[in-house]
Amino acid sequence: MTTDRRTAILEGAARLIARRGVRGLRVEELAAEAGVSAALIYYHFKDRAGVLLRTLEFISDRAERYTAERGEGAPPPCHRRELEQSFLLELQDLSEVRENGIAWGELRASAVFDPVLRG
Template sequence: MSDRRTEILRAATRVITRRGVRGLRVAELAAEAGVSTSLIYYHFTDRAGILRETLEFISERADRYTAQWDPGEAADNPLTELAQVLLLELQDTVEVRENSTAWGELRASAVFDADLRVDLAKATHTWVHEIAELLGRAQPTGTAPAHAASAERLTALLEGLSVRWLSGSLPREHARRLLGGAIAAELGGRHPELQPAGITVD
């Protein structure tokens, strides 16, 4: 992806974060990215194309920052890896705040936009599948349908916890503890090995 295209998508994420999907105007996006509106249309054709590719951009960016766990620490412990990957969605960084807020705005708009709904469903399915694979490694005696159901519950919970944290109705550390408890519950009880990932299970 070209640097200019990436900067436009980064700018689109910021605009959606501030104004929501309905507030995304090509002229404002061009100003935010420091480019002409014609260049935006050249790269993305129309507003639907901007939204579709912004969704892909934030999904790929999330893949990058959730891969930043210490593989040396978790290499022999798939449960710790699973916990770290999920917890990295609750980092207090600009990138995570933007991504989580933009994801929530895109999800809300998808209720009324059939095309966006299809794209969002694909992105969600990919995320759930990735978490189900990690669950399978952490609990190899479980079944694929059980791991898929657990992944659905954990990712849905994480989205809700993220919204509450970002909107100020839930302290981040409490959100992390709740997520840790949910991971332990999905895997059948208390897991002291979650402690290295920074999770305190109440």
């Protein structure tokens, strides 16, 4: 699968989880959201649990990218300032940040009942 299709599937999964929760994620709806076939999703992710695991990794990586942003040439902040900055970057009024926060909460809450996600 091309990186573009994989990214489209993971972005679609994050959007659907943010809108409907983990229980609301249906592979057929994800396929429509991502513009791919359900068979392609099953082929590459094996099952719904595989989609959820890869989506959790995707949103974690995405959050790491936008919380690591610093002004070019800016000195590294002290530990407290770095923590404050990361927290503030998690509160940005951007759709990607809001979507990540909601999806992360949904996946974390589902992990309580799902041993596959718990790890």
